[in-house]
Amino acid sequence: MATAERSVVLPGETIDPSLIPSDPKKALRLGPGLRHIPPTDIVPTVAGQLVTNPVKNSMWIEYNSNRYIPSQNDIVLAQVLRSATDFYLCSLSPHTAPATLPHLAFESATKKTRPILSPGQLVYARVALANRHMDPELECVSASTGKADGLGPITGPGCAFDVSLGFARRLLMARSREDGGVGVLEMLGGEEGGGLAFETAVGRNGKVWVGSESARTVVLVGRALQETDRRGLGIEGQRRLVKKLVKEMR
Amino acid sequence: MTATTAPEAALGVLPRSDGSAKYSHAGYTVTASVNGPIEAQRRDEHAYEAHVDVVVRPAAGVGGTRERHLESLLQSSLSQLILVKNFPRSLIQIVLQVEDSPENDYVNTKLVQASLNLAIMPALVQTAVLALLSAGVPMRATATATAIAIARQDGAQRIIVDPSPREIETGRSVHVLAFTSHGGLLLAESEGDFTVREWDEVYETARAICCRSAPAKDGMAMLLDDEATGGPDMRHFLRSTMESKVVADLHWK
Numbered sequence A: 001m002a003t004a005e006r007s008v009v010l011p012g013e014t015i016d017p018s019l020i021p022s023d024p025k026k027a028l029r030l031g032p033g034l035r036h037i038p039p040t041d042i043v044p045t046v047a048g049q050l051v052t053n054p055v056k057n058s059m060w061i062e063y064n065s066n067r068y069i070p071s072q073n074d075i076v077l078a079q080v081l082r083s084a085t086d087f088y089l090c091s092l093s094p095h096t097a098p099a100t101l102p103h104l105a106f107e108s109a110t111k112k113t114r115p116i117l118s119p120g121q122l123v124y125a126r127v128a129l130a131n132r133h134m135d136p137e138l139e140c141v142s143a144s145t146g147k148a149d150g151l152g153p154i155t156g157p158g159c160a161f162d163v164s165l166g167f168a169r170r171l172l173m174a175r176s177r178e179d180g181g182v183g184v185l186e187m188l189g190g191e192e193g194g195g196l197a198f199e200t201a202v203g204r205n206g207k208v209w210v211g212s213e214s215a216r217t218v219v220l221v222g223r224a225l226q227e228t229d230r231r232g233l234g235i236e237g238q239r240r241l242v243k244k245l246v247k248e249m250r
Numbered sequence B: 001m002t003a004t005t006a007p008e009a010a011l012g013v014l015p016r017s018d019g020s021a022k023y024s025h026a027g028y029t030v031t032a033s034v035n036g037p038i039e040a041q042r043r044d045e046h047a048y049e050a051h052v053d054v055v056v057r058p059a060a061g062v063g064g065t066r067e068r069h070l071e072s073l074l075q076s077s078l079s080q081l082i083l084v085k086n087f088p089r090s091l092i093q094i095v096l097q098v099e100d101s102p103e104n105d106y107v108n109t110k111l112v113q114a115s116l117n118l119a120i121m122p123a124l125v126q127t128a129v130l131a132l133l134s135a136g137v138p139m140r141a142t143a144t145a146t147a148i149a150i151a152r153q154d155g156a157q158r159i160i161v162d163p164s165p166r167e168i169e170t171g172r173s174v175h176v177l178a179f180t181s182h183g184g185l186l187l188a189e190s191e192g193d194f195t196v197r198e199w200d201e202v203y204e205t206a207r208a209i210c211c212r213s214a215p216a217k218d219g220m221a222m223l224l225d226d227e228a229t230g231g232p233d234m235r236h237f238l239r240s241t242m243e244s245k246v247v248a249d250l251h252w253k
Helices: A165-172 A176-180 A184-189 A215-231 A235-249 B065-081 B118-135 B165-170 B196-210 B220-229 B234-249
Strands: A034-037 A041-044 A048-053 A058-062 A075-083 A087-091 A099-102 A122-129 A137-139 A158-162 A199-203 A207-211 B008-011 B019-025 B028-039 B051-057 B090-100 B143-153 B156-161 B173-180 B185-192
Touching: A034 A058, A048 B234, A075 A099, A075 A199, A075 A207, A087 A122, A099 A122, A122 A199, A158 A215, A165 A176, A165 A199, A165 A207, A165 A215, A184 A215, A184 A235, A207 A215, A215 A235, B008 B118, B008 B234, B019 B118, B028 B118, B051 B065, B065 B090, B065 B118, B065 B173, B065 B185, B090 B118, B118 B143, B118 B165, B118 B173, B118 B185, B118 B234, B143 B165, B143 B185, B143 B196, B143 B234, B156 B196, B173 B196, B185 B196, B196 B234
Parallel strands: A099 A137, B051 B090
Antiparallel strands: A034 A041, A048 A058, A075 A087, A075 A122, A087 A099, A122 A137, A158 A207, A199 A207, B008 B019, B019 B028, B028 B090, B143 B156, B143 B173, B173 B185
């Protein structure tokens, strides 16, 4: 994925210019945790590990936290608070300003046919607009194609669990086992977990919805995820945890 | 407790808050929790920047005027560090609970109400900065702080780093200085009689403690170095604490 050099930075420290990728053609892209002070300074704003990707000519700070700050194109798990005239008000994290989800931001929604969401319901959505001066805006439809792409209201029996933001990011990685070191879901569905049947929806805001017909499975998967996160388990630790939980549940 | 004890810190001690830290040094133990950015109350809301709310809770009883004064000092210093412009109309809440403070063997502390307790400031600043780092709140820089007293002993001037309550009482003046990681002076509070020359001396000593650059030595050599300059290396301490936190967070990499 990226160059593996462990360099820990603190807010306000100067970054060694040799670490900054310099591609003559592409513009340098700054990710989370960095800010650019014109004309030339790039300064970290959080404590974490500096990661650079010379191929994409990008750099960011890898860190873990608990408070979600919305940013555009993040996939989040939101909870509907109430409905207003033409949008729903949704909560992304506790004690923050609610995000708006327009009634028409669903697949093939018109004024007459739109999904009716009740307060408390969960929605899997994308952050369409994140601006520090405005409340965030969500959408459940791709603006270019008009397709839902897996987004929308979450139905069926299940439960949402809180995890740290770093863990949610690892779960959302395309190759979460190789790049993120999380194999706990595969194990629960595979032979270690005895082939449990469940589905998940991971939000970048540190919420994971686990759905299954059996309440036992929901609790087991949720506990496995939370313990993996809190105790910082590696692949081998996760395998042991899954075996233990499955044994306890029998 | 003596002034030579090394500072200790633990991060993420409160699982339900966004960030937390427990810090103990020179007889003071403080636990801090940081929540934010969260929605501010209407009266605290500011159109262009985040409101930084600092709450200091004493080890026993409820806070009074003394705590309000400490809060106002901390509030103005920490607002300089946090990138408040990034989060308009929001609130960053910092709660500092004093758990332990050194006893003055000569007086009953319960009866002494009036005076300002400046010596606790460095512990409060350090804990707040650690908790903010633990919460991942975007900041301009980090900060380190120290307390220094000037005492007259056998007719000669003596500078005491991290003074005990008894030393503050018998000394002539006490100073608290905080520096940002860029080396700028963030906070300077003084109490007592002192000359400009004495203050300059205090400033140099505090700067040596707070802003020592790049510790090349480690282990025994550093311990000896500490004794030579009369104080721990706060910046190195902050960095090593954060390094271990980051490594623990990114164990999967």
